[in-house]
Each structure stands twice: as structure tokens, then as C-alpha cells.
Amino acid sequence: MSDCLFCKFVRKEIPTRVVFEDDSCLAFEDINPKAPVHVLVIPKKHVASINVMTMEDEAVLGHLAFAARQIALEKKIDQSGYRAVFNTGPDAGQSVFHIHLHLLGGRPLAWPPG
Ligand code: AMP
Numbered sequence: 701m702s703d704c705l706f707c708k709f710v711r712k713e714i715p716t717r718v719v720f721e722d723d724s725c726l727a728f729e730d731i732n733p734k735a736p737v738h739v740l741v742i743p744k745k746h747v748a749s750i751n752v753m754t755m756e757d758e759a760v761l762g763h764l765a766f767a768a769r770q771i772a773l774e775k776k777i778d779q780s781g782y783r784a785v786f787n788t789g790p791d792a793g794q795s796v797f798h799i800h801l802h803l804l805g806g807r808p809l810a811w812p813p814g
């Protein structure tokens with residue numbers, strides 16, 4: 701989707717602070733971090749949310765978790781712990797409609813979230 705901000709990151713039309721990239725995903729620093737580590741991991745394919753994913757997207761979404769683990773290792777939060785979250789729809793506060801896994805860590809994270 702051409703007017704999607706995160707697709708523009710994938711196409712390198714807008715610069716962002718990339719921390720990981722491979723054939724199917726891109727990860728970059730959140731512009732408004734909510735924890736010492738706050739990285740967004742996205743599929744390169746535009747999918748608006750979990751609500752509209754198809755079976756075709758299962759593998760790449762699983763791959764986002766694998767990439768998040770690699771980033772957690774690199775950021776040295778794999779032992780202290782982290783949270784991996786897909787906000788979906790209004791009650792979860794989803795504001796960007798291109799699926800993104802929030803990788804949060806580097807401090808204790810309250811549960812349940814607000
Ligand atoms: P959500 O509210 O779950 O849809 O998350 C969207 C996230 O995208 C928020 O944490 C924002 O801070 C982040 N975000 C918005 N614009 C940018 C940007 N230009 N670069 C990096 N992260 C962004």
C-alpha cells in the first residue's frame with residue numbers, strides 16, 4: 701500500500717533506524733519508545749492487522765517472533781525478559797495499520813497492561 705508509513709520504511713523511501721532486516725521482515729526503533737528497548741518488527745508485505753491476515757501470512761508472522769528473539773539477544777534482554785505484542789484494533793490502541801510486533805524490554809513490564 702503506497703501511502704502506508706511502514707511500507708515506505710520497507711521501500712527505503714523514508715529513513716528509519718533499522719536494527720534488523722532480512723528477505724521477509726524489517727525491524728526498527730520505535731520513534732516514541734515506551735521502554736529502554738522498544739523495537740517494531742514488521743513483515744515486508746503490507747498486512748493491515750491480525751484481523752485481516754490470511755493463512756498465507758502465518759509463516760511470516762511466525763518469522764517476526766524469530767526475528768524478535770534475535771534482536772532480544774543483540775539488545776541483551778533475552779535473560780532479563782521482554783514482551784512481544786501485536787496491538788489490534790481500537791481497544792488495543794492500534795494506530796498504524798501495517799502489522800507490527802512491539803518488542804519491549806530493558807525494565808520490568810507491568811501486567812496486565814493498562
Ligand atoms: P500501535 O499503536 O500499536 O499501532 O503502534 C504504532 C507504533 O508506531 C507506536 O509505538 C509509534 O510510536 C510508532 N511509530 C509511529 N510513527 C513512527 C515512525 N515514524 N518511526 C518509528 N516508529 C513510529
Ligand code: ZN
Nearest residue numbers: 704707746798
Ligand atoms: Zn504497509
